[in-house]
Amino acid sequence: MKFETILEEIGGFGHFQIFILVMMCCPRIVLPLHYLLNNFIAAVPSHHCNIGSMDDGQIFANLTQDQRLTVSVPRGEDGVLRSxxxxxxxxxxxxVNGSNSTEMQTVQCQSGWVYDNSTFISTLATEWDLVCDQKSLTKTMSSIFFFGVMIGAIVFGFLSDKxxxxxxxxxxxxxxxxxxxSSAFAKSYTVFAVLRFLTGFGITGIATNSLVLSIEWVDTDxxxxxxxxxxxxxxxxxxxxxxxxxxxNDWRTLTMAVTAPLGFAVLTWWWIPESARWLLANGKVKQAQIYLDRCAKFNKRQQASSKLKLETLSNIEINENQDKNxxxxxxxxxxxxxxLSVLxxxxxxxxxxxxxGISLNISGFGLSLYLTHFIYAAIEVPAKLTVYFCLNLVGRRMCQAGTLLxxxxxxxxxxxxxxxLWYVRSVVAILGKGLSEAAFTTVFLYTTELYPTVVRQNALGYTNFMSRCGVLVAPLILLLEDVxxxxxxxxxxxxxxxxxxxxxxxxxxxxxxxxxxxxHVEKTRMNDVSSRSAAASGVFMETKESQQTESAEVESK
Structure with missing residues (x-):
């Protein structure tokens, strides 16, 4: 007997599965809040050198602010003050004469910078002056966070299967x-970087476990x-x-705000069931029976629940060696x-x-930072719904390849x-963002289906590690536009x-x-495909014979 057989009897898609899906919503909402937080907490507002040290106590003191900037800070070809x-x-x-300021001797900022606070009261850049020679540190913060996610993927993949x-x-x-x-109270860039690394490390377990718990309780269809x-x-x-x-618009308050919803997630954790697949795969039959009974009752399949005997569950084809690590x-x-692992x-x-690479580059299209981010996020909804229909229509493989191409x-x-043509570029960029999200949506489901239960979390840990290798270098690749x-x-x-x-x-x-x-992966997956094709052919032949019989009966009448 297979687990799918038991799942069909107790309800493979009912109130119980919807309940799990809803319980997993809150923690999964927190994921993008942290993953893309750097777009806002590391934003670099307009800035120029602090010219307070140039006050000569005479003529300079009597000038307006604009005049002070004119005599102190050079302007670029576009008329904007150099940063x-x-x-x-x-x-x-x-x-007086508006001479060419490019011919005059300049130096690097001597007394820090003055920032435009009209959009952001405080960011990492304004807090620790991460501008000019230090500007790469704002992008590096994303890499540090995702390095933590990458290491966490390996550790939590092992812990989940163990x-x-x-x-x-x-x-x-x-x-x-x-x-x-804790990161919201960091007093230095170094301390904040360490805490962001640890935050990324911890949040990885939410990304992988929330998905697997949902998938392992639902039927194939x-x-x-x-x-x-x-x-x-x-x-x-x-x-x-x-x-x-x-x-x-303060980075410390924003960091706390995006973390707060996990307090509710902790409360909902007590009602979340353990994966019965994992329990059976690890020989924990009694615990599996408890959750399977709960599923049957939740889905109003009490009769099926009474048939779930320990002997029956012990014989389910899950693991050829339940003591194997x-x-x-x-x-x-x-x-x-x-x-499979390499591909x-x-x-x-x-x-x-x-x-x-697309999500972290949300400037340059003539739209505000907030609006661009919101549109990039909103386009994901129709992209996901389209993927839902395509997954069953053209299959996982073609959907995965097509969205990437x-x-x-x-x-x-x-x-x-x-x-x-910034408006055309914006439309194309938004479409590309939606397609990239469709590819991400597909790969989570696809990978869960490709790997066996006994190493599924290890596999998701490994693939998440590989994805974080890509995420790790994405902010650094964006810095190459200086080249x-x-x-x-x-x-x-x-x-x-x-x-x-x-x-x-x-x-x-x-x-x-x-x-x-x-x-199963080594020997039976191809057999499953063959049998599925044979079954489809058999259904076609039976249908055809049935139609011929019905036609003959009609003619005889």
């Missing part, structure tokens, strides 16, 4: 709350629904971040698992690099579009297209039962 330079000496002649999805989820809640709030609809929580959280940022090495020990690793890395195409179009403006876009385009082509090499998983063991 990192000031005149070596006061240039009073500029008030100690269970539910227990590891609580650990993630506690770590994220503690380090998230509704996996795509749970995977896609559940991911709408990310989109809602992403839009919510823009709203938080509009209302809260699985690790990340098992992802590479056998041929098909090794090939999914490349795809995850490509998707993450592309998605965050189209994302790369959108980036390529924007490379050749002139800057003056060549188009270089970041060319890299993102190439990565998206390469990942799309690699996705075509993965097996299809649509309407196939979740594999339970490594042996």
């Amino acid at each position: 990192c330079e000031m005149f070596a000496e006061l240039q009073f002649q500029l008030l 100690y269970g999805r539910k227990n590891t989820l609580m650990l993630s809640y506690v770590m994220t709350i503690v380090f998230g709030f 509704h996996r795509s629904f749970i995977g896609v609809i559940g991911s709408l929580s990310w989109s809602f959280g992403n839009m919510l971040l823009a709203g938080f940022a509009v209302l809260i 699985y690790s990340y090495l098992h992802l590479f020990k056998t041929p098909k698992m090794r090939r 999914t690793g490349i795809v995850w890395c490509g998707i993450a690099l592309t998605y965050y 189209l994302t790369g195409t959108c980036i390529a179009i924007n490379i050749f579009l002139p800057k003056g 060549w403006v188009l270089l970041p876009q060319i890299i993102l385009c190439s990565v998206a297209i390469t990942a799309g082509l690699v996705a075509l090499l993965l097996p299809e998983t649509s309407n196939i039962t979740l594999p339970e063991t490594i042996d």
Whole structure:
């Protein structure tokens, strides 16, 4: 007997599964609030050198503020004050004849900077003067956070398969709350960087466990629904971040605000069930029976609940060796698992690099920072709904490859579009963002279906690690525009297209039962595909014979 058989009897998609989906919404809303928080807390407002030290106590003191800036700070060709330079000496002649300021001797800012506080009261840049020679540190903060996410993916993947999805989820809640709030009180850049690393480390367990708990409790036919609809929580959280940022323009308060919803998530944790698949795979039959009984009663299948005997559950084909300890090495020990791990690793890395490369670059389209972020988030909703229908219509593999290839195409179009057509570039960029999110939505569900239960969390830990490798370098790639403006876009385009082509090499998983063991992947997945095709052919032949019989009966009448 297989687990899917039991799940069908007690209700593979009912009130119980919807309840789990709703319980997982709150923690998943928090994910984008932290993942993309750097767009706002590390924003760099307009600034210029502090010219207070140039006060000579005579003529300078009698000038207006605009006149003081004119004689103290050079302007660029566009007439905007330069951010990192000031005149070596006061240039009073500029008030009279408007000489060419580019020919006058300048020096780096001597007494700090003055910032425009009309949009942000305080950011990391204004708090610790992360501008000019230090400007790369604002982008580096994203890399530090995602480095924590990357390491956390490996650790929490192991912990989830070793100690269970539910227990590891609580650990993630506690770590994220503690380090998230602590980072808001950091007194230096170094301390803040360490706390953001630890926040990223902790929050990874929420990302992986919330999805797996939802998927492992649902039947085959509704996996795509749970995977896609559940991911709408990310989109809602992403839009919510823009709203938080509009209302809260101090980085410390904003950091606390995006962490606070996890307090409610901790309360809901007590009602979240452990994965029965994981319990059975690890020989915890009695505990599995308790949760399966609860599922049956919740779905009003009490009769099925009474049939769930310990002997029956013990014979479910889950694990060929329940005492065996699985690790990340098992992802590479056998041929098909090794090939699967390499391909999914490349795809995850490509998707993450592309998605965050687009998401972290929300300026340059003629729209405000908040509006651009909100539109980027809002476009994810129709993208996800479209993916839901495409997953069952064209299959997981074609959906995965298609979204990546189209994302790369959108980036390529924007490379050749002139800057003056900012409205066209905005539309193409928004479309590319939606497609990149569609690719991300697909890969979470696809990966969950590709790997067996005994190493599923390890696999998600590994693929999350690979994706964070991509995320880690995404902010650094954006810095390459100082070398060549188009270089970041060319890299993102190439990565998206390469990942799309690699996705075509993965097996299809649509309407196939979740594999339970490594042996299932090595030996039976192809048989499942063959039998599914044979079954479809058999249904077609039976239908055809039935139609012929009905026709004969009609003729005889």
